[in-house]
Structure formats: C-alpha cells, structure tokens
Amino acid sequence: MNKTLKTFLSRPAGVVGLTLLAVVCLMAALAPVIYPGSPWDMAGAPFMRPGQNHMLMGSDTMGRDIASGVMHGARVSLLIGIASTLAAVLIGVTLGAIAGFSGPMVDLLIVRATEVFQTIPNFVLAILLVAILTPSIWTVILAIGIVSWPPLARLTRAQVKSVAQREFVQAARCQGQSSMSVLLRHVLPNAISPIIVTASMTVATAILIEAALSFMGLGDPNFMSWGYMVGAGRTVIRQAWWMSVFPGFAILITVVAINLVGEALNDALNPRISRA
C-alpha cells in the first residue's frame, strides 16, 4: 500500500489533482463556517462586481453572494458526483462482470438490456426520471446513476472477457478456486484500472449532468448548486460575467482535479509501474 501511495504522489498529475480536490473538499467543509447563512439569502445589492461591498465574487441578479453560493455548491456537486458514480459503478460493474464471466445466454441478455439503456439519450432520460420522481437530491443521484452505468458495464464486460482468457485465470481454476473467487480475486483486480479511470470520468460527467439539471431548474430547491448558478447568470452574461464564470470555473477545477486523480490512480494501481 505504501508503494502505491508513493507512486501516486510521485506523479505530478496526482499531486496537482489531489491538491485541487482537497481545495474543493475544504470549500465544501468550510462553507457553513465562513458563510453561516443560507446562500439563497440576499446579501446586498444585485449586480455587484467582484470585490465590491466586501463580496469576493460579487452578487447575482437577486443580490445573493456568489462566493457563498460557490462554497455551498461544492457540497452538492461533490455529494452528487460521488454518490451517483458509486451507484453507477455498483450497477455497471456488477452487470458487466456477470455478463463477461458467465455463459453466452446471460451475456446476451445483459448486453441487450444495456443497449436499450444506451439508445435512450442520457440527459433526456435523466430529465424524465427527475421530473417523474420530483426533484430532490436523492432522485437526482438515482437518475444520474441510472443513466451513467451502461458505459461502465460495457467496459467491465470487455475487460473481464479478455482477462478471463489469460492463463493465470485458468491456473486459478486449476487450483480449485470457485468461480466467484476467481472473478473477485483474479479477474476483477486485473480488469479494474480502466474501470477506475472511467469511473473518475463518470464523477466528472455526473457533476456536469447535475449542473445541467439544475440549469434547467430540475435541481433540489433546497440546495444551491453550481449548475443552477450558471443557469441563472447565463441571461446576463454580457453585463455580469462573474455570475456564470465563478461557478463555471468551480465546475472546471473539480472535473479536472478528478480526472488527474484518476489518471495517477491508474498508474499507482499498476504494480508494474509502482514497483519498477
């Protein structure tokens, strides 16, 4: 474990990504301390420029403090990104592993089911699900999880299929290990790197989908989110760039940080690189 950590920290991508991510996490953690009030409350006059009236990032069309919104939004974005990715990974990896490792009939069934989901445009399905289930933070997570699993399932299936043919897997079978143990101990660990990388991308996409949902007014009305802020500031972007730029920048930083961490994690989890 030590060596894995060492490799991770020896990658510039890992250090930069982790630092940025730590900043975002810190923002989420400190939001209620620094801005104890609700981010929805008016803090001053509308259309304040950044720095004016002690508002670091200015205020929006309703006079709400953008900095407070960005800080509080970090909590929502991280929560939704991580929770919905976990949901997607749980569904996708389980189905993909079963499809790749069991007989052709089960495989066919799962692949067809995956294709059904893939033919429906992601975002439309997410909107539909949230609209039917009424917007709340948990329905948003569920909806994003449901639209994000098919690529993970396909990738896992392909990975498992190719790893399952390698000789060390057959060797494990010859040792008498049960199918379950072969799958969990030999096949999945060797198939996992690209899945982790894709999952980290999925966190990023989930944050983007959430942003888009909030942008359309389908976010949880109790939580301030970056997507909502970008959406709200969009109409006045020519007059007040800061309303969309700061939350947009927050999305960008978070997504990049997660991708960098995923990349470094990929190297660190590969013993050939981490032990060389």
Next chain:
Amino acid sequence: MTLLSVENLSIRLPKGADREHAVSEISFDINPNEIVCLVGESGSGKSMIAHAILGLLPPKVHADQGRLGFAGKDLLQLSKSETMALRGGDIAMIFQEPLTALNPLKKVGEQVGEAIRVHQPTIAREALTTRVEELFTQVGLPDPSRLRKAFPFQLSGGQRQRVMIAMALSNNPKLLIADEPTTALDVTTQRQILDLIKDLQEKRGMGVLFITHDIGVVADIADKVVVLKQGRIEEQGPAASVLDTPTRDYTRMLLDAVPGRGSVQAGETHANPLLEVKGLQKEFVTRQGLFAPPRRVLAAGNLNLTLREGETLAVVGESGSGKSTLARMVLRLIEADDGAILWHGKNVRGMGREALRQYRRRAQIVFQDPYASLDPRIPIGESIARGPMIFGTPRAEAEADTRQWLDRVGLSPAAFDRFPHEFSGGQRQRVCIARALIMKPELVIADEAVSALDVSVQSQVLDLLSDLKSEMGLSMLFITHDLRVAREIADRIIVMQSGRIVEMSAAQTLFDAPQEDYTRRLLDAVPGRDFFARQQARAAV
C-alpha cells in the same frame, strides 16, 4: 571485401538498468555471401546489436563507442535521412514475430509493394505487381497472385514469415538481419524457413546476420559464429571450429544444454492406468458469415490414450495439431464434444462441481507462458499458497509450505512477497511448478512448459521437473512441439497431426525406428540434427 565491420562497439543503457552497457567492445565482420550467427541467451544484448546497425535503438539507449563500417561509411554517424534510405534498402531486417510485424489491416501484397515504393517512388503499378508476385514466388509462397490479396490473419505463421522475408528482399539488400526469425515457428516450418534463408543467401550472395539462441540452428546454417554472454563476446570464429572445438566453457555449456541427446528415459511401465482417454472428439466451429459455410477445425478426432501411474507421456505435434486442446480437455478447461476421460476409472466429464474441484487438485497444469500464467497483481507467494488454502489448510501452514516449495524449486524463500514481473522467465516457470506441486498432485500436465525459455534455463527446468517427478512419484503429460525436449523427459511419445494420433510408441522406438512418414519428417526437421549426430558418433569412438 568486408560488407559490415563492427568495430569495438559499445551500447550504453540508461541509468537503473541491470548493467551499464547492453554490449561492450564488440568487434566482428560480415562478408558478402556469408551467414554470421550471433548466439546468446536472452539478455545477452544480441538484438541490441541488430538494432544499432539499423539505427533502431530505443530512446535513451545509444552507442557510445565504436564504429559500424558499411560501404565505406560509419552507420553510427549517418544522418536520419541516410539511415532511412539504407533501411529496407541495402540493409533489411526480419523480425521474430511475423504476426505483429505485419500490419493486420493491410493486404500482404500491398505491404510488400509499399516497401518497394518507398525506395523506388516512380515505379509503375503493373511493374510493382509483377515484382511482388516475383518475390512471393522466390520465397516459395503458393499461388502468388491470389495470396497477394490476403490479409495477414489469413496466412499461417510460416507463410507470414515468408511474406516478411519477401518484404526484406524487395530492394535487393546486401545485408539481411534476421532477429530470431524462426523462434515463433514449428520445427517443420522452422526447417523450411531456414532452408529458404540459406538458399536465398546463396543465390543472391547476401551477407546475413542471423540472431538466435538455438545452437542447433547455428549448426545448420552458420558460416561464422559469434557467441555473446552478457554483452561481451565469449568466442568467435568459423562455425566448424567454434562448434566442434569450443574453447570457452560458456560455449560448451550452450552446446550441452541442447536437449534431446544422450539416452532416452527408461521404457514402459505396467502400473495401473491413472488416466485413460477414450474416443475423445472436439471440433471448433467458427461462423464466417451469414451465407458462408462455417469453418470447422478438428482438434481431436477419436483420441485414445492411456497414462500409467509414474509414467511420463509426451505429446508432440506442430501448432494446430490439437495437443494443447487435449491438455485443456483433460482438465475440462475446454469441454470435449464426445468421448470419455477416465481418472482412476471414473469419468471426468460426468463430474459435478465438487468432484471436479477435487480432481483438479490431483491433476495440476504448468502453462507455456510463465509471463501470462501468474497473476501480475498478486505476490507469487500468495499465488502459490492460495491453492492449499482453498482446500482448508490454515494460512500460516500454507505459507510455511510455500516457502519450503520455493526453496525446493530453487528460489529463495524470501521471494515470497515479490511480484511476477520481478522474476526472469525461468524463475517464473519455477514459481508455476511450485504452484502446481504444492497441491500434491498425482498428475502434472506440462503444456509447452519449457518452450518459452532459453536452452540453458530449459535444461535446468527439465532437470527440476524430472527430479521432482521421481521424488514424488508423479505422472506427467508433457506437451511440446520440440522432439528434443520430449526425448529428454518422456517414457512414451505420442505424435499428433491435425487432431489425430499419428504414432504412439516408446521413446526409444520412436527415435530409432519411426513408423510413420510424418514422424520421420518431424525428426528430420530438428535443427542441428546432423551436427549433434556427428558429435555423438565422434564421442562414441
């Protein structure tokens, strides 16, 4: 006149490599119309020399000393464009793995044509086609006008290597570099390719630098031999003198390590049958298209064989003969279509899950590729210990056992926590053997278990296997394409061809009086056969 003179060449490796120089102070000459063989084990730096000649050294590796004289110039000092003009022009190369060396998405004729067009951009299309077909004829490819339009995957390994040779010859090179061109091929195909290279070299008066680890191949084709060990020349000179009267221990060791000499193993036993295969059938069917008839390949056609307790049975055949499929069917890694596999008289094919698990514990397998058959993410000790743990041995005991086995197969017990990539090929194969034997099996199936190893390592692993076998009273099913290896270890030998058993007899009989034409062909194809026969005759006098 010398064609290529390598003078005092040293190639520096980047920091952190296992030694400072890949090769140091190498000097030898290649004359026109001469085959020079570079012999050495893996890691001796022989391929580095070839790559240096073609300017193909990997990044961070460079020649820091010496001269490569070719046509009055030093190849190390050439500009990039000069090197490119030379590559594939006056100097051409054939690689080891003909499948990966060809572009899988392009027809082979086009690939050869491309090699010509690079050096003669103005050539007309008709002339190009004629030239390609001419080359295909020269390298002995059947039906050139049809084969020209084939994709690499549609050709056999031998045919692909012929295409590679055609490509190398396309601009009439003066020097041909062949880097282990036959290592990935069957004995019979190897023989054909060796004959082809020798024949073309004589016809064209080319100089050939032939890189190999197999001293049998050297004996067959070399005019001159350069023996490399760990980047230094051990010995060089005319083939006859180096091979017949080697002056260095290392050369002698390489010669002695070639398997398949000396007396064969003791003959037949009449112990109880351990494993019986009866009427085993397997056919692989691949659908080719909606309307095309499916392609059928017979992997096992009515196979019958018996393996007795304590016996070693070798199964020999070319690739595609169904020998590996047989091994996998015996363990039910592949299901047979029909027939019976009897283990102590009980049919393996009818076993349920638990019975199969118990059976597999008693019948272990060692795979061909020691790189692929160990889980890269698990320390080797853990890989080995898992076997007994599955069958209820407590962890502490299994680990102690594992350390003991590591010691028994000649590795340090401290290797327990290391990962597969930290070992050499031979060491990994020892790990695989330990993994199989810790289960205390009655039968070990060795599927080409030594084919991927250097000769010297090969003989060590073979010795280890036969020691352990007699110690533990194992039976062994030994699958190999190399008759020399079979001779080294087997009591009885089965020769297979396209899914059928051609001949089955005691090892002695098979070598002294082969019954079938096919067996005789295989025997004749063994590289260096004449040389070793002569040597043996001389030793007998």
